[in-house]
Amino acid sequence: MFKDIFRKTKYVTISSVPAPRRLAPEAAPETVMIRKELPDGLWVKCPKCGEVLFTKDLEKNAKVCTKCSYHFRISARERLELLVDEGTFAEWDNDLQTVDVLEFPGYSEKLAEAREKAQMPEGALTGRGVIEGVPVVLCFNEGAFMMGSMGSVVGEKFTRAIERAIDLRLPVIIFSTSGGARMQEGILSLYQMAKTSAALTRLAEAGLLYISVLTDPTFGGVTASYASLGDILIAEPGALIGFTGPRVIKQTIRQELPPGAQTAEFNQEHGLIDLVVERSQMRSLLGRLLRYHQEGAGYGSAVRI
Amino acid sequence: MFKDIFRKTKYVTISSVPAPRRLAPEAAPETVMIRKELPDGLWVKCPKCGEVLFTKDLEKNAKVCTKCSYHFRISARERLELLVDEGTFAEWDNDLQTVDVLEFPGYSEKLAEAREKAQMPEGALTGRGVIEGVPVVLCFNEGAFMMGSMGSVVGEKFTRAIERAIDLRLPVIIFSTSGGARMQEGILSLYQMAKTSAALTRLAEAGLLYISVLTDPTFGGVTASYASLGDILIAEPGALIGFTGPRVIKQTIRQELPPGAQTAEFNQEHGLIDLVVERSQMRSLLGRLLRYHQEGAGYGSAVRI
């Protein structure tokens, strides 16, 4: 079954970039594939405004409703394509595979389904790319893979990516979408929060920029670790972001959240997010932020004590 | 007139301590006087519970109501006596004198009155003392001197004391009571907030402990500078502490503060103060805190990077 996973997909070959300095051998960039994901039907209905949209038009508009600007969820690879300068992305660690260590009931089956659905071996995509001329380390959750939940592999891939960014002295951008820590890997999943955060401690101490982009939905252990730790926090409009989901809050303490709670805009109003940015503006904004934070861009060349 | 200031007072001679190392000559400790302040009448009425208290009993109880524990305001020198090991205090900079730089209407007269009332040349008392065996730099506002307001002299004395603490590698304790920056010295008073805070930046970077004790009342520019900057914030029970006084709030935005607002307990509930401590417990608590923060007490001997 698993052998067929990548068969149905169209591939676009992205040429590799030169191996960065001081990179461990196992981290050497390879030629990677970026998949063009196509929705099944010819048209789709906007869940916000109800408008019936042609799939082609929606695709052309980066899956943002042409009428009401509703941001449809998109895959990690689609995001990648919207962001990086053509032919600059080199994926890392796509050979890490999940192990059902706890022999958790039904986990193996769920993993298989997730691989099929997301057409990826796990729910994380990491690598090195260039955005508007500036090299950067990129990490993405894949929402289609078990809700973007974080187990050992996602945690390890993100941690490695951050560690390599330190070696390469590159900024990091993480695009989050996740239900949180993956319960099927128990305490190991929980500690991926600490592991990724610890790597970010080192990144910060190295004086490198970290931009966290929160997309719909980002919750739980991911909000309580790397997603909240950016020097700059950006969210897509309308994205739901929080620690506990509204259903769990309702079940646990019988509190009904008011309309609009946990949206990107709610979070911004409460001081938790810097910028709410339309998908169409994301690349340009990231490009500017990366340039303004490049070493030596401002005052950076002077020696610090 | 001024020559008579100290005449009415009983003096207790406190022997000087050896000159600390690396101290500038002008900062050399002298033999100083601690004044025994005696209330005028034989008895006084507690403003909280209405109990009529004998002055002698009140004095013996550190001016805390024997019935309801109301903490009467006390002078800087009275506090000093309650705190330091006998004969260990050496005052600094008691020769700094205020100048009416702005030629502010009525300021000279107010200063003269304040000197008379507080029986001090200015509203600050600083020096080096020992509390339960631990040497420490001590600073006090004097509430009887123009409401403990901070002008150039108070700011300078506190700043010098903090700077000397850095040289001597001693902890600092500041007892605040103040209406804020002194308006009669205009922008110079305002910048004493920045000056004292900057000295505390250096103290913190030197890894030295700073304990701020807030007493009734502490407001305005003092709350917005050194009084809020302690590693540990302690307040006396019932002390009123805030940025803007209740009367000004009422005048400005017609908001009536609820009962109990701006008390030490209110501040503690709102997370702004560590400890509310009875006057009778203050010395013992400070002694323990000083000991626990002595260099090498815990893990401190190891070299830091």
Added chain:
Amino acid sequence: MAQPLEFEKPLLELEQKILELQKFSAEKGIDLSVEITTLEHKAVVLKKNIYGRLQPWQKVQIARHSERPNFYDYVQLLFEDFIEMRGDRLFADDRAIVGGVALFKGVPVTVIAQVKGKDTKENLQRNFGMPHPEGYRKALRLMEQAEKFHRPILTFIDTPGAACDLAAEERGQGEAIARCLVAMAGYHVPIISTVMGEGGSGGALALGVGNVVLMLEHTFYSVIAPESCASILWKDPSKAQEAATALKFTAEDCLRLGVADEIVKEPLGGAHKDAHRAGEELARVLEKHLSRLRGEAPEVLRQKRYDKLRAIGIFQEKQRLDQSVSETLTNLDEDVKITE
């Protein structure tokens, strides 16, 4: 008196029977010492049997026991002095997290503890041990001071999880927890984290980034509450017992998975049967680790803490780049790699 737990009932019945026999023997003047001794022996065996092989769900029940000692019950057993420091200096003083400076075997330490209430009133005050962002920010503030003054940090974990309500969301619960994780990873002082009762998901982890992670014998440390897990997976919260087993969250599991470093023995029957002995044992283990850690250089402590975190996680890695994903997957069982 504590409500008896279901699995304790045979033991309690036996103990009741012994009491009756003793009473009968005394009243009637009949010597039943042989029978009583036999029953007493039986009780000891039963007790060891029950508490020696507790099922995960039973551990959950002990860990959550209403009479289980909380931080305040241990404080005098552990410390010569404890000065509680309050507030986050931003918004409030959260009573679900308590912290301050303490003297542990003569050494000043910073202590941070999650505290559940002992009765309804106290539980409302302490939000049932579920901290709000201000609780984590208080912890962070106090830990920053520990780092500044080179004081070891002892954290004590006992929470069903972080507060989950609108207020927590408004004030950035995720951010508050994440800041603790980042900060603890960066400190140069020894950190020992002890799970004292419930170790409930992210809300517990926020205090869990220790050089050493201790777990009391009858505690659990879990990515999710078993009820929530059952509810999400099987749409049936009553299947919490199955979830408890599936989640592998007991102290033994956590030790095996590289998260916990040592299990602190509890008195037979659980810490609530003898808080004093539980506290003494905890103090002994804490001292052992702390005296070892205090010998390490600050940068080494920090590096070792990183190394410990870095090693947590189990996955499979293709060793040769030319090997295809599918081949690797079919070899999954033979090829499991545990990172070190």
Added chain:
Amino acid sequence: MAQPLEFEKPLLELEQKILELQKFSAEKGIDLSVEITTLEHKAVVLKKNIYGRLQPWQKVQIARHSERPNFYDYVQLLFEDFIEMRGDRLFADDRAIVGGVALFKGVPVTVIAQVKGKDTKENLQRNFGMPHPEGYRKALRLMEQAEKFHRPILTFIDTPGAACDLAAEERGQGEAIARCLVAMAGYHVPIISTVMGEGGSGGALALGVGNVVLMLEHTFYSVIAPESCASILWKDPSKAQEAATALKFTAEDCLRLGVADEIVKEPLGGAHKDAHRAGEELARVLEKHLSRLRGEAPEVLRQKRYDKLRAIGIFQEKQRLDQSVSETLTNLDEDVKITE
């Protein structure tokens, strides 16, 4: 149209008269050019007279003018790009303080500005330019990033003062301001603080710990609002004009007292008459200082900022320890020592 200020009226009347004469001359075909030129000349002299020797209270009126340009009016004149960053990451995004990353003459800088509203609606949103603790904590957060990324900090001050209400008290207004003071004193990056309008007491000072403090020509920077001063001293808020004079808070005063380092000229009649020219002049002065400061080593910048603060304050110091207090006091006038 702006409401004319009282002291501007003679000028406005003269200008009106000139207009009338011009109209009359054109309608009737009578040559009045000599008279008009005379009047125009008179107007220029009057204008220079009025704005060249404004009384402190008149400066207050200009600084508070409802049409005085705020930060957003200058932003495009000063910066090639401005990306606003929001929130304190703790509680809220305060609209009375605006901040972000900007490009100033090709150099990335961090910008923090107090902003008053232009109308009632915006003023309610921005609390009339009076920041709450969350505003200062946002400023602090953004300044910390400036330090991390070695970016110069430009602050722009325009506030009647920090918010004074129960909410501000509950969330630690004093602490929030004090944290800004401590932090700014510690930074290794260049800081330039510009008083753009009102510099209202502690709420203004929180952004005022610059290596360089600039003041626009018609601004004031005061320990207390003149109305409050009058109210406290003379129990009469209507004596604000006298207080304005007594407080010595104009740009010239602040320059003389060692707080301000340079006065930025405004167009004749004040910045609200020509925001474009005011912005250009500000940009010129900012660039001059910034390019100088960028040449300094980080530790030097920090030390010089400390030295500047350290020197603020005027007092008398007895030079010989044996000299009595009273003797010194009688010599006060001859013996004033200004610290350097």
